[in-house]
Amino acid sequence: MDGLDTLKAKYLTAVADATDESALEEVRVAALGKKGEISAMMATLGKMDPEARKAAGASLNALKDEIDAALRARKAGLADAALDERLRTEWLDVTLPGRPRRMGTIHPVSQVMEELTAIFADMGFAVAEGPQVESDWYNFDALNIPPEHPARQEHDTFFMHRAPGDNRPPHVLRTHTSPVQIRAMMDKGAPIRVIAPGRVYRMDMDQTHTPMFHQVEGLAIDRDISMANLKWCLEEFCRAFFEVPSVELRFRASHFPFTEPSAEVDIRCSWEGGQLKIGQGDKWMEILGSGMVHPKVLTAAGVNPDEWQGFAFGMGIDRIAMLKYGIPDLRAFFESDLRWLRHYGFAALDMPDLPGGLSR
Numbered sequence: 001m002d003g004l005d006t007l008k009a010k011y012l013t014a015v016a017d018a019t020d021e022s023a024l025e026e027v028r029v030a031a032l033g034k035k036g037e038i039s040a041m042m043a044t045l046g047k048m049d050p051e052a053r054k055a056a057g058a059s060l061n062a063l064k065d066e067i068d069a070a071l072r073a074r075k076a077g078l079a080d081a082a083l084d085e086r087l088r089t090e091w092l093d094v095t096l097p098g099r100p101r102r103m104g105t106i107h108p109v110s111q112v113m114e115e116l117t118a119i120f121a122d123m124g125f126a127v128a129e130g131p132q133v134e135s136d137w138y139n140f141d142a143l144n145i146p147p148e149h150p151a152r153q154e155h156d157t158f159f160m161h162r163a164p165g166d167n168r169p170p171h172v173l174r175t176h177t178s179p180v181q182i183r184a185m186m187d188k189g190a191p192i193r194v195i196a197p198g199r200v201y202r203m204d205m206d207q208t209h210t211p212m213f214h215q216v217e218g219l220a221i222d223r224d225i226s227m228a229n230l231k232w233c234l235e236e237f238c239r240a241f242f243e244v245p246s247v248e249l250r251f252r253a254s255h256f257p258f259t260e261p262s263a264e265v266d267i268r269c270s271w272e273g274g275q276l277k278i279g280q281g282d283k284w285m286e287i288l289g290s291g292m293v294h295p296k297v298l299t300a301a302g303v304n305p306d307e308w309q310g311f312a313f314g315m316g317i318d319r320i321a322m323l324k325y326g327i328p329d330l331r332a333f334f335e336s337d338l339r340w341l342r343h344y345g346f347a348a349l350d351m352p353d354l355p356g357g358l359s360r
């Protein structure tokens with residue numbers, strides 16, 4: 001058979017010149033495909049006499065194998081080159097440190113809520129919740145503040161609208177977290193140990209008051225809980241929260257309709273050169289109201305006061321956040337000023353816990 005060398009040279013060159021897989025496939029079809037040039041020559045073998053067929057068949061098969069091998073080798077080479085190219089352009093140095101991304105900061109109020117939840121959880125307190133739009137029974141009556149009680153005026157309450165003709169007492173924006181005491185006791189009974197952090201509302205606005213602010217309620221009811229337990233609990237909390245070796249609290253006799261006896265609690269601090277220090281100095285800062293839960297409150301919540309007693313307290317979260325982190329103006333807390341948030345905010349991925357340290 002003539003011309004096989006020419007054919008071989010033609011196809012091997014074509015294989016070598018193919019720059020991608022589809023070009024290579026075209027070469028394969030032209031040579032070895034059903035209607036390809038080599039296949040066509042194979043088809044003529046049948047018409048040859050046996051001697052000639054044997055020789056021609058052998059050299060055609062050898063040529064076919066050679067082209068086939070060249071095609072495969074080229075294909076593998078192209079794939080390697082493609083991979084090399086991807087590796088060259090898509091490389092990534094996994095040993096480089098991550099690029100820091102701005103992902104916002106945790107607001108000091110959220111941070112402080114996490115911190116105090118961690119501390120009270122460690123003392124066996126669960127977290128309870130209640131609605132911010134509250135019925136006046138939960139916000140007042142059940143807490144021993146009947147309709148004509150002067151304490152209702154002191155609360156500067158926001159009232160919700162009722163439909164015209166609906167003469168039931170209006171709902172209120174809760175003026176304190178104390179209604180959660182009632183809800184938690186009605187829900188879980190006694191003994192109980194809960195805290196209830198959340199938003200509260202009063203019509204008040206100046207440098208130290210905003211119409212919305214945050215409180216955390218504490219409630220511990222058992223058979224023999226006393227003011228001594230309250231005092232220990234609050235001291236322990238303040239020490240852990242302010243991250244100082246010791247704190248000094250001052251219990252001042254006070255009055256709340258829902259506790260008897262009642263006490264307001266101040267913390268010793270100093271305020272020098274704009275620097276606030278906790279646990280030393282000659283200033284006192286009021287941080288909470290507290291007392292032994294009034295028997296009428298226990299009764300309203302379905303807890304028998306002959307069997308159970310305990311303490312409750314309500315603490316201003318914004319206030320202790322300002323104290324701990326040296327933030328001078330309360331109003332800035334709720335203005336959503338990004339510069340303020342970046343300055344006073346906390347890293348989003350640092351969750352405060354006791355073993356890890358609260359504020360790191």
Ligand code: PHE
Binds near residue numbers: 175178256290291314
């Ligand atoms: N609810 C009171 C307030 O808002 C605080 C308080 C709570 C006092 C629990 C005593 C017991 O001022």
